[in-house]
Amino acid sequence: MRVTEKLTRPLTEAKYLNADNADRYRSIMRIFYENYEKLRYWMYQEDVYEEMTADPYFADYRMEQCQQDLAMLTEWKNLNTLQDTRRVSSIEEFKNKKFRYQMSEYSVEIERLVIRLENLFVEGASLEPTLLERIRLNVERFEKMAKEDGNTVYTWWNDLNNDFIRLNQNYQDYIRDLNSVKAEEMMRTREFLVFKDKLVEYLRNFIKGLQKNVGVIEEILKMLDSDILETVLGKVNDYEMSIPRMDVEVSRELIEEKTRGRFESIRNWFVSADGRENEAGRLFDATNEIIRRITRYGAQISERNALGANxxxxxxxxxxxxxxxxxxxxxxxxxxxxxxxxRPFHLKSEMERVTDSMDQSVYDEPAEELILRPRIRTYKEKSERTSIRDTRAEKAQARKQAVEQMKEDWKRIGELERDGRIDFANLPVIEPRVREILLKWLSDALEDADFGARTEDGRNFVLDMTHRDEQCVVRCEDGNFTMPKLSIVFGEDGGL
Known part of the structure; x- marks a missing residue:
């Protein structure tokens, strides 16, 4: 926090909300705001009086009261005044000072806040998986933005931040509503059973969106190059500095601090660091806990209804x-x-269920076939007589193919060795078979106290754990994966 004059001064612009005669003050300010939205910025006292008296609530409202209210709102800096000299035809009219009134910037924002508060329970909060998807798509464009012009980068940056702010505020408000006293009371009522399944399905869809997008966003932000990040943030700051502002002087230091703070907020929301759980993980746990609580309350209501039945x-x-x-x-x-x-017959099967959902009926799942055999000692299954076949040729062919495959594997792995070592950080794109062999060697060595092991052809090797705290990406033909930066170092007992 930085203590400034704007922070410490009293906010007199908000006095009209709870002062005496607040009904008159708030109505006048709402008239100014509605006209402001229609691009009608200046109003005369007669215009305000006419709109006030048009409502039956202010049928006894007088022009003197209107003049006093406007003067008080001007004193509180809610209205700006400008003397209108265009219609003056005498010195007496000039002395009477016919004013035009305009809302101040603070008052516009205060009225917007008041309207939001008035519609708070109407609008409500929600969990939108589409916001997560849009954030993921925007985060994936970080490298591309380093090559775009400032206007494109600034538009992209605003879209990313607006989606993040909506996601953060909406999930906090929605979780707060589900954890409120009113929600707890509703979950204990019989009417909640009708609403339960729809709410659980809604929360599960959001969890699917979390699982699908959060991991990708976290990986992108972790692997984001610092030079690219500085280039993009620099373009955002340059565009901010180029925006003309009237009566406001903004330093580049403040803009850079704001931009950096917004990026760190996004990063901390999705990325775990220093053993600290990120905000996305906490949201995942909170949503699962709400689902468990909803299910528990539903079971309790059902049991209570069953016990109380006549x-x-x-x-x-x-x-x-x-x-x-x-x-x-x-x-x-x-x-x-x-x-x-x-005397029912109980049939038991070890089939694998398609889903673990408690709402899935057994009639919706595929049937399992069971072969019933007589449970008597004398029963034996019929066996077909077969002749002994000579399989030596097939075995020889299979052995030949296995040897050729092994030679091909050693050849491909030998191409990866450089100066007696295989560095995972510098590997080219490898095949799945080669990846399986390398990971098996890695697993064998990690099980040893000295991080050493032996290959299938008898070569000894150890793992170089010097850079194990760093990360690297191994690229394969069927996908990429992230692992610690390790190296396999072979001994002096021959080559591959």
Missing amino acids: RREEYRKVAEIFLRCKDLNEAHKMSAMVFGLE
Whole structure:
């Protein structure tokens, strides 16, 4: 925080909101604001009086009161005045000072805030996965922005910051509403059961958006080159300095501090550092906790409704149905439907479920086939008689292919070795098979206390852990992955 004169001075522009006769002051300021929105910046006292008396609430409003109210608002710096000398035809009229009134800059912003507060519960907050996607797309354009002109970079920077501010404010407001006393009371009511599934689905969709975009944004910001970042932020600062401002003198130091602070806010929201959990992780945990609480309350409501049900009427209805059965066989069927089967068969399967959702019915999942065999000692499955085949040729062919594959692997890995070492940070684009071999060697060495191991052809090697705190990107034909900056150093016992 930097203490300035603007910070320490009393904000007299806000007095009209809670002063005596606030209903008159606020109505006048709302008239000025609505005209300001219509680009009508200057108004006469007669114009204000006419609009005030048009409402029945101010039917007894007098011109003298209007003049006093305008004078008080001018004293509080809510209105700026300018004497109108265009219609003056005598010295007496000039002395009476016919003024035109205009809203001050502070008053415009105060009225905007008041209107937002008035519509706070109407607008409400929301969780929008599309904001995360838009932020991800804008963050991916960082390197491209280093080559664009200042106007394009500034527009992109404003879009990124506006989306981030909306995301941050909306999620805080929405989570606050779900954790409020009113929400807790609603979750305990029976009517909440109808709303529960829709709310849980809404939160799960947002979590999917988090999982899809946050990891990508974090990786991009971690790997962002510092020179590119400084170039982009420098273009934003240059454009800010080039904007003409009336009666306001802005230093480059303040603009650079503001721009850097906004970037750090975005980075801290998505990137974890120094063992500190980022804001996206906390939002993920908070959303999951809300889903668990909603599910728990729903189960409690269902149990409470089941315990409080009147069983007498249900039993009477069941007895009436039994009396209408035509014969004993139909009564047995009715009994099985009401009380269940007397000796049911329990079929158990080890099938893998398509989804773990508690809302998924067993009827919506694919059927599992079970082969039932007799449970007697004398039962044996029929076995087909087959002749012994000579598979020596197939084995020889398979062995030959395996040896050729191994030679090809050693050849490709040998091309990666430089001066008796393989540096993961300097690898070219490698094939999945080569990647599997290198990662297996890496895994074998990490299991050893001295970080050493032996390859399949008998070569000893150790891991160079000097730069293990740094990160590098290994590029493969089927994708890239990030790992510590390690190197495999071979011994003096022969080459690949």
